[in-house]
Amino acid sequence: MDPEKEFTTIIEQNKGLIYKVAGFYTNQPQDREDLFQEIVYQLWKSAGSFGHRSRISTWIYRVAMNTAIHFLRKRKRWTTGSIRAEMLEYPEPDGRELEEQWKMLQAGIGELDLLERGILMLWLEGKSYDEISELIGISASNVGTRLSRIREKLKKKMTKNQ
Amino acid sequence: MELEELKAGWEKVSEKIDRQLHINTKLIHKMTQQQYRSRLSHIAYPELLGSLFLLLMAGALLWNFDRLDTLLLRIFGGLSALLLLALPVISLQSLRGLSLADVGVASYAETVREFAMRKRRFIRLQRLNKALATPFVIVIMPTIVRLLDNKDVTTELNFWLIAIPASVVIQFLLSRWAIRCYDRSMQQAEALLKSGDLSG
Numbered sequence: 001m002d003p004e005k006e007f008t009t010i011i012e013q014n015k016g017l018i019y020k021v022a023g024f025y026t027n028q029p030q031d032r033e034d035l036f037q038e039i040v041y042q043l044w045k046s047a048g049s050f051g052h053r054s055r056i057s058t059w060i061y062r063v064a065m066n067t068a069i070h071f072l073r074k075r076k077r078w079t080t081g082s083i084r085a086e087m088l089e090y091p092e093p094d095g096r097e098l099e100e101q102w103k104m105l106q107a108g109i110g111e112l113d114l115l116e117r118g119i120l121m122l123w124l125e126g127k128s129y130d131e132i133s134e135l136i137g138i139s140a141s142n143v144g145t146r147l148s149r150i151r152e153k154l155k156k157k158m159t160k161n162q
Numbered sequence: 163m164e165l166e167e168l169k170a171g172w173e174k175v176s177e178k179i180d181r182q183l184h185i186n187t188k189l190i191h192k193m194t195q196q197q198y199r200s201r202l203s204h205i206a207y208p209e210l211l212g213s214l215f216l217l218l219m220a221g222a223l224l225w226n227f228d229r230l231d232t233l234l235l236r237i238f239g240g241l242s243a244l245l246l247l248a249l250p251v252i253s254l255q256s257l258r259g260l261s262l263a264d265v266g267v268a269s270y271a272e273t274v275r276e277f278a279m280r281k282r283r284f285i286r287l288q289r290l291n292k293a294l295a296t297p298f299v300i301v302i303m304p305t306i307v308r309l310l311d312n313k314d315v316t317t318e319l320n321f322w323l324i325a326i327p328a329s330v331v332i333q334f335l336l337s338r339w340a341i342r343c344y345d346r347s348m349q350q351a352e353a354l355l356k357s358g359d360l361s362g
Contacts, residue, residue, distance in 0.1 A: 004191070007190075007194075008187045008190045008191070011185070011190045012185065012186075012187075012190070015183055015185050016176065016179045016180050016183060019179050019183055020172075020175065020176060020179060023175070037193050040190060040193040040194065041193055041194060042265050042266075044193075044194040046265060046266030049266055049267070050266065059266065062265070062266060062268075062269070062270065063265050063266050065270050065273075066265040066266075066268060066270060066273045067265050069270075069273050069274060069277050070265070070273075070277075072277070097178070098175065098178045098179070098182065101171060101174050101175045101178065102175065104171055105168065105171050105172065105175065108167075108168050108171070109168070113350070113353065113354050114274045114277065114278075114354060115270075115271065115274050115354065118270045118274070120165075120168075123165075124168060124169055124172040125172075135269075135270060136269065136270045136271050137269025137270055137271035137272060138271055147165075150165070151164075151165050154164065154165060154168070155164070
């Protein structure tokens with residue numbers, strides 16, 4: 001298969017995953033879509049070195065989450081291309097509802113540090129402790145400990161807000 | 163918010179995204195092109211221009227160094243040139259970014275650690291920059307006045323009694339404010355590094 005075609009198919013099949021990672025690490029729709037674009041670019045660049053040593057989704061999560069951290073550092077200097085407007089064409093009020101949903105999630109995870117964010121996102125994606133451990137690079141038992149800590153943090157935040 | 167509530171919210175978002183996200187081959191192709199992508203490695207032009215300006219000033223100062231004809235002015239001039247060369251180096255060093263070459267290889271925890279370490283280094287360099295600003299103002303003032311106006315303000319009482327104390331106070335207040343702004347970021351970076359798996 002032509003590498004470009006193969007890559008396009010992979011992105012089409014995993015667009016939701018990439019978009020969710022982008023949304024998890026940004027607060028603004030514009031940043032989210034810029035990050036989406038950057039992740040696709042970084043996937044394209046690192047596709048050659050992928051070599052199918054791990055599962056495609058594992059590789060995508062790794063590149064996407066690592067790129068998100070780089071984005072956090074550089075976002076003040078981020079420039080926007082012309083793709084953003086073409087990507088999401090959702091009918092109202094669906095678009096507004098989705099934005100509300102993002103806001104609610106962001107309010108929940110605002111207090112978490114980067115490591116906790118990564119763990120939580122993979123847990124929300126339904127990954128097992130072993131899968132999270134492989135992707136994050138910490139032990140599976142540590143994943144459990146940290147998830148309990150995240151749970152406590154969220155509870156504490158809820159109590160504070162009441 | 164409970165974890166389970168977050169999960170329910172996440173599922174809703176996932177479902178909506180699957181339904182509403184439109185992306186086609188042409189768009190993906192565009193995203194892989196340099197001219198369309200958002201430029202993560204974009205050069206920091208304001209910092210670069212500022213640094214260039216300081217380097218040009220250092221050059222001009224050294225070129226006219228023989229016009230500084232008293233020992234005190236020469237000391238001030240020498241220190242000014244040194245700081246004019248040091249400040250851009252510190253500024254550009256602090257901006258040196260993370261390498262994106264490893265995004266497909268490094269684990270997430272490794273990237274977070276690198277991020278926290280770079281952030282800490284950035285804040286330290288910024289603090290150093292701010293701390294050097296006060297001595298810089300003190301030594302550059304008489305040097306510039308001498309070169310531009312041919313006057314030696316170091317022999318004037320007003321310079322020592324008014325100009326120097328005033329600039330020290332202003333710089334001190336500005337630096338303190340700027341350093342305070344970095345405190346929270348520094349604490350976050352330190353906390354992240356201290357956190358179990360990231361401690362080196």
